[in-house]
Amino acid sequence: MYKRFISFLCIFVLLVPYSVYAKNDNITAEKAIVIDKTTSTVLYQKSSDCKCSMASTTKIMTCLIACERLNQNEVVEITNSMLEKTEGSLIYLKAGDKITVSDLIKGAMLASGNDAANALAVYISGSLLQFVKLMNYYAQKFGLSNTHFETPSGLDGKEHYSTAYDMAMLTSYALDNEVFSQICKLQKAEIKINNKPQTIYNHNKLLYQTENCIGVKTGFTKKSGRCLVSAYDYKGNTIIIVTLNDCDDWNDHKKLLDYAKGKYQTLSKTQGIEIDCVGSNKKKIFCTASFDVSYLDKLSFKLYYYPILYAPILKNTKVGKMEIYSNNKLIRTVDIIAPESVKVWQTTTK
Structure with a gap:
């Protein structure tokens, strides 16, 4: 299970309101x-x-x-x-x-x-x-x-x-x-x-x-x-x-x-997250969550990931997840991944 290190909410509000009463007089349904x-x-x-x-x-x-x-x-x-x-x-x-x-x-x-x-x-x-x-x-x-x-x-x-x-x-x-x-x-x-x-x-x-x-x-x-x-x-x-x-x-x-x-908006984005790393010459790893999502009104995001990663780490390793909400309803879950490999820190002996 991931530790919930952060609950990060980014809210995007659509600026174009819409009415549920469609301006379509050609609908014959009663x-x-x-x-x-x-x-x-x-x-x-x-x-x-x-x-x-x-x-x-x-x-x-x-x-x-x-x-x-x-x-x-x-x-x-x-x-x-x-x-x-x-x-x-x-x-x-x-x-x-x-x-x-x-x-x-x-x-x-x-x-x-x-x-x-x-x-x-x-x-x-x-x-x-x-x-x-x-x-x-x-x-x-x-x-x-x-x-x-x-x-x-x-x-x-x-x-x-x-x-x-x-x-x-x-x-x-x-x-x-x-x-x-x-x-x-x-x-x-x-x-x-x-x-x-x-x-x-x-x-x-x-x-x-x-x-x-x-x-x-x-x-x-x-x-x-x-x-x-x-x-x-x-x-x-x-x-x-x-x-x-x-x-x-x-x-x-x-x-x-x-x-x-026509009521849906589309957002394509790659969210970057820096996570502390132990056991490597890299102190932090820049991880990503990429998504392409259609939504109605507003989006919020919750990120769940390990607070510390331990080397070695293979490229594309899943290190967490991002939950995407529209109007407070979960609409998509995407993986947070490490986009590159991280090797164990090594010392050179003479």
Whole structure:
């Protein structure tokens, strides 16, 4: 472990303020939001706290719970109770079919299979009703105060609703789950039902059309209209976009992504640190931490390194670390290195 020799804060404040109310009148979504995942900073919002149905984006919660609670290799035998109240998008499961948990999650996330979502729900909780209680427990746990679930699939219910803001925060939590994040960005997947392989394709066109899109979920019902949640890796940052009831969602997400990118600043720098050295003819070693980081508002740095280094030291030896924060949230960690070798001090005997 490094001794915390110094907590050195360098704060860079952007001089150009920005508003979360985008000057983009071409967004057709009824509700929308864009957030930076790491800092939870809202980059754009439009009626983002208004409750409405959210269609199959509901499956983000269903599949997150399955990722957290189940072994991906478990085999599920489909029952009649799992197929109740399934209509719309399906992967066409039948009672008696056998399929792994992993393939059910893929079927729900990529092909938006309502039968796959319900199968996961009943397998986890024994019934749809009990699983819905679990979904609402998670909503409360995540602080989604304007969200209430009635179905695992996203089919409409009288008390099935969320907001653009809550869906963005749910997605932020879901992307922290490695299994979920790997599945939701797949353009296609091979699943097996009764050991018979079939290929399913992701309904999210942005995975094909937009660079660095990393998921996450589409949705549609007559009541909710077109719903879409997408996420992007942008220079080490994750941008999450949610639109609800949006007849032009593909284009709106592209516009909102471009808008969000314009909010980030970039800083490239090499920070020098002098560290005392023992056992060499050099009393101090000039070490460096180099970084190229995109950020929103202000940066602060914390440096952790050994207060004294002992020769010999090889070139590029890691001697500490630099933590980089934006709005007090850790966004990057880089190594502090010794850029040159240091030999042990030697005396000459006659």
